[in-house]
Structures are given as C-alpha cells and as structure tokens.
Amino acid sequence: MFSEVVVVGQIARDLVVEVPDAPPADASGPVKQRQVLLGGKGANQAVALSQLGVTVSLVGVVGQDAVGDALLARARADRIGTTHVVRRPDTETALVVDVVDDQGRRRYLEHVPDATLVTETDVAAAAGPISAAGSLIVQLQQPARAALPAARLAHTAGTRVVLDGAPEDGAFASDLLALADVVRADGREAELLTGQPVADVAGAARAAAELRRRGPSLVVLEVAGQGNLFAGPGEAWFVPHVETEVVDPTGAGDALVAALTAGLTRRRPLETAACLAVAAAAATTEHAGGRPRLSRPDLDRLRPRRLETVHA
Numbered sequence: 001m002f003s004e005v006v007v008v009g010q011i012a013r014d015l016v017v018e019v020p021d022a023p024p025a026d027a028s029g030p031v032k033q034r035q036v037l038l039g040g041k042g043a044n045q046a047v048a049l050s051q052l053g054v055t056v057s058l059v060g061v062v063g064q065d066a067v068g069d070a071l072l073a074r075a076r077a078d079r080i081g082t083t084h085v086v087r088r089p090d091t092e093t094a095l096v097v098d099v100v101d102d103q104g105r106r107r108y109l110e111h112v113p114d115a116t117l118v119t120e121t122d123v124a125a126a127a128g129p130i131s132a133a134g135s136l137i138v139q140l141q142q143p144a145r146a147a148l149p150a151a152r153l154a155h156t157a158g159t160r161v162v163l164d165g166a167p168e169d170g171a172f173a174s175d176l177l178a179l180a181d182v183v184r185a186d187g188r189e190a191e192l193l194t195g196q197p198v199a200d201v202a203g204a205a206r207a208a209a210e211l212r213r214r215g216p217s218l219v220v221l222e223v224a225g226q227g228n229l230f231a232g233p234g235e236a237w238f239v240p241h242v243e244t245e246v247v248d249p250t251g252a253g254d255a256l257v258a259a260l261t262a263g264l265t266r267r268r269p270l271e272t273a274a275c276l277a278v279a280a281a282a283a284t285t286e287h288a289g290g291r292p293r294l295s296r297p298d299l300d301r302l303r304p305r306r307l308e309t310v311h312a
Helices: 040-050 066-077 120-125 127-132 145-157 170-179 188-193 201-212 252-263 270-284 297-303
Strands: 006-008 012-018 031-041 056-063 085-089 094-100 106-112 134-138 160-164 182-183 218-223 229-230 236-240 308-310
Touching: 006 040, 006 127, 006 145, 006 252, 012 170, 031 040, 031 066, 040 134, 040 229, 040 252, 056 066, 056 120, 056 127, 066 085, 106 145, 120 127, 127 145, 127 160, 134 145, 134 252, 145 160, 145 170, 160 170, 160 252, 182 188, 182 201, 182 252, 188 201, 188 218, 201 218, 201 236, 218 252, 218 270, 218 297, 229 270, 236 270, 252 270, 270 297
Parallel strands: 006 056, 006 134, 012 094, 056 085, 134 160, 160 182, 182 218
Antiparallel strands: 012 031, 094 106, 218 229, 229 236, 236 308
C-alpha cells in the first residue's frame, strides 16, 4: 500500500536530557528527566505527518542492531511505513543528544555514521512508493547524490517535490532546485543557496524571488527570530512567530515542513497550509526534544492570527 507522503531523511535515537542548570558538554550532572525517542529529521517529519492524519512512509537507514529494532518498532506504532527503511549490517544507528536546561539553553550533539546516510541504491529500491506518492520530502542533509535521483523520480512521476534545507555540495543546487516544487530553508541555508544574507523580511523576499526563478513555485524562508516568509506564485506572506513559551526549538523546522506538506498534499489553500505549518512549529517548541506532539486543540490555539503581505 502506497503512502500520501514519502520522507527521505535521517532516522536516529533521540536522547533528550532535561537538566536544571546550563547544559554540560558531556550531558553529565543532575538530570530532571531523560527520554529516549524515535528521532532524526526524517522520523520527526514522518511522526508529524502521521499525527496530522496523513499516510506516510520513511526512506532512511538504521543499523542492524537492537537500537534499530526499537526505533522501527516505535515507527510502526506511530503508523509510519518502514518497508523501505534499510537495515545496514555492521552499522551503529545514528544518535542525537539534546540537553536542555530550565532557561531554555541547550546543547545539541550528533553521532551520525556515514553508513546511516541514504544512498542512490536505497532511493532506487523505493522508486515505487516515491513515484506513487502525492508528495516527497527530501532532506538535503542527506548526500546530494542520493537526494537528486529521489527528486528526479518524484518530478518525473508528477509527485510534489519538497526540498528541506540546502545541499552541502553547491554543485548540485541548481539541478535540485530545477526539480523542486517547494523549498524550505533557514537563514544559513538560504544564504548557501543564493549567496545572499537573509537578515530581515526584505532580504528573505529577495532571496525567495531568486530561488523561485530557479524552479520551485513555493519558497519558505525563515527570518531568524522573527518568523517565516511564504513566497508563492501569486503572493508572498510573512508569518511572525507565534508567541508561546519556548522550552526547546529542536524539531520546529521539521514540524513546519511536515505540516506545510500535509496541507499542500490535501490541497488546502496556501494561506491555510502556512498557518498550520507555523502552528505546528510553535507547538513543537513547547516541550523538550524534537518529536512533535500535534493535537487539534494545540494547533487551533497556536494558529497565527495575521499574515502580512510582502512585496519583493
């Protein structure tokens, strides 16, 4: 059975440690709470999509180890398709550590073995689900040599291509953008893609206009500390961050991309999808760790009340 959305991205064990004081470098010291979760950007987005009622499958890699067993069991419990998650022999499953203190200060550590990154062969094995999906999310933290054939498969089949981030190897950027329908990037990633700093809304609008000329019809750019610009074929809107008590910003971008994709896949108007995306991001900042907890009451409570029209 095929899914509405396929996500190509990282799967990791997410160790979330809450401490009373500033996070130590080694995550030692007094601990208030410790959680071990299904994490990584790919899994976070898949969880968010499932919580929003969208059928979703993951294309990613875990080790042939007990941690991989546990993460796949958790994914299936979250109603995420795992048929095309690769079990890599002699590989340690990726680990991310998120240490958060009472003041919202955090330390984020990663251990991502190269063997846990998606390959061209892994993408080719998932060609059927990718081609049949309504939307494909490709995280550009994965190698561009795997991201490009995934995007090409989807584009050829008429599947919506959603790119998350920017490739570290800029040589692939133009080809990826030409295949994309949607691109979402934070300020650093937008500068990698365009060579322009994104320090304010006007800068984001200029960067979005350049990116749209290179392929995607919708570009979503973060303006750090302020909000997100949604630049579509008709209009561009700036949506300020929703005021809420931020405990940990980890995973907010993942939730935003997932909720935006859910709205577009279900053919919601862009304004509706943008508001859902911003609400999902805000909801994810209200607790420690990147795993989303999206409920209808919280999404309604955090729904933005205004969208500001922006002229590039």
